[in-house]
Amino acid sequence: MLELTVDLGDRSYPIFIGSGTLSDAAKLTPYVRAKQVAIVTNETVAPLYLDKLKALLNDFDVIDVVLPDGEAFKNLQTLEAVFDGLLQARHNRATTLIALGGGVVGDMTGFAAACYQRGVEFIQIPTTVLSQVDSSVGGKTGVNHPLGKNMIGAFHQPNAVIIDTDLLATLPDRELSAGIAEIIKYGLICDSEFFTWLQANIAKLMARDTDALVYAIHRSCADKANVVAEDEKESGIRAILNLGHTFGHAIETHLGYGEWLHGEAVAAGMVMAARLSCRLGDISREQVEQIKALLQQANLPVLPPEGMTPDDFLSIMAVDKKVLDSRLRLVLLEQVGKAVVTSEFDRSKLDEVLAEMCVC
Ligand SMILES: NC(=O)c1ccc[n+]([C@@H]2O[C@H](COP(=O)([O-])OP(=O)(O)OC[C@H]3O[C@@H](n4cnc5c(N)ncnc54)[C@H](O)[C@@H]3O)[C@@H](O)[C@H]2O)c1
Numbered sequence: 001m002l003e004l005t006v007d008l009g010d011r012s013y014p015i016f017i018g019s020g021t022l023s024d025a026a027k028l029t030p031y032v033r034a035k036q037v038a039i040v041t042n043e044t045v046a047p048l049y050l051d052k053l054k055a056l057l058n059d060f061d062v063i064d065v066v067l068p069d070g071e072a073f074k075n076l077q078t079l080e081a082v083f084d085g086l087l088q089a090r091h092n093r094a095t096t097l098i099a100l101g102g103g104v105v106g107d108m109t110g111f112a113a114a115c116y117q118r119g120v121e122f123i124q125i126p127t128t129v130l131s132q133v134d135s136s137v138g139g140k141t142g143v144n145h146p147l148g149k150n151m152i153g154a155f156h157q158p159n160a161v162i163i164d165t166d167l168l169a170t171l172p173d174r175e176l177s178a179g180i181a182e183i184i185k186y187g188l189i190c191d192s193e194f195f196t197w198l199q200a201n202i203a204k205l206m207a208r209d210t211d212a213l214v215y216a217i218h219r220s221c222a223d224k225a226n227v228v229a230e231d232e233k234e235s236g237i238r239a240i241l242n243l244g245h246t247f248g249h250a251i252e253t254h255l256g257y258g259e260w261l262h263g264e265a266v267a268a269g270m271v272m273a274a275r276l277s278c279r280l281g282d283i284s285r286e287q288v289e290q291i292k293a294l295l296q297q298a299n300l301p302v303l304p305p306e307g308m309t310p311d312d313f314l315s316i317m318a319v320d321k322k323v324l325d326s327r328l329r330l331v332l333l334e335q336v337g338k339a340v341v342t343s344e345f346d347r348s349k350l351d352e353v354l355a356e357m358c359v360c
């Protein structure tokens, strides 16, 4: 079992990573501070893992809230079900919410915890690759709005993150690939050595080799924990975790949430960001091809969806959360392994990349 810490002073918390961590009550119960516990999960994950989790909580008063499955349900209306469950069971400020599921369940549970009675504690038990390497760590919580991804939310850190790699056995291949997109992101933004490791080990990851998966999850969480510890609320460096997301969120919003998976949209978005970085003279064409090749080996898209126009991108990107004083800010690559967040780029180059990549 591996352990990392997200270092946030007196709000620091552990990330436990390994096979079988969800069979170990000692990893969970110290982070539940009172009797009331509410497990939030969804209709796909509940039949697979809810009983396993409940078995660790025999000494607690446990309720569960089972949400519908899908990005399309990551909204304020679905959140009502969590508040209904908590209020009907008379949960008070000492309750602990536990998110058992992928990033959708994690983001919604965290946001419910941030809001319920003005803030209660929560624990993340991520069950997808994407949530194990990214969404369960760092305290970004929230829901989508029809006009933009994650537009309603809060920063609210969990008490602990418990990652059991055994749970990935039931994950569909398409979801594995989507998670690998965010893993590749870390190599690109801050860890060139990891990028090189990924080039050598992508086949193992795709074959679900346990050692490779544990290594990639641990390294991704370590990279994310470092960034979050430096800039918890994204006043600066944390925005590098958004590589590919300005384009990717535009794809998700334009298509309707759930058509493309988040990781798929981010993959295409990272190629768009890489192409722009190349056009601006930072990374080479060869490096863009290396990035594309790695994503393609993970069965990820490297082009935007057919029919999406430059104007479709620009109108949604205009409401991106990183926009400052009406100016678009993008995460670009200075090198493979070094991202920067900037509004100081030649806008005509963005137009050229969009025109070149959008197949209408
Ligand atoms: N908060 C953050 O920092 C952050 C970071 C990255 C992504 N996100 C958000 O995370 C979401 C994407 O998360 P995701 O990729 O985990 O998608 P998801 O939560 O929709 O899960 C993917 C699918 O896998 C199913 N599933 C989950 N665990 C399973 C398991 N062990 N076995 C079988 N099926 C399983 C789910 O029911 C779902 O159908 C997006 O909403 C994205 O915006 C948030």
Ligand SMILES: O=C(O)C(=O)C[C@@H](O)[C@H](O)[C@H](O)COP(=O)(O)O
Binding pocket: 134, 137, 138, 140, 149, 150, 182, 234, 238, 239, 241, 242, 245, 321
């Ligand atoms: O943790 C972060 O910071 C990230 O940006 C991680 C992203 O992978 C994630 O998709 C996040 O939800 C995006 O946040 P947003 O603020 O751009 O909505």
Ligand SMILES: [Zn+2]
Binding pocket: 134, 182, 245, 262, 266
């Ligand atoms: Zn993401």
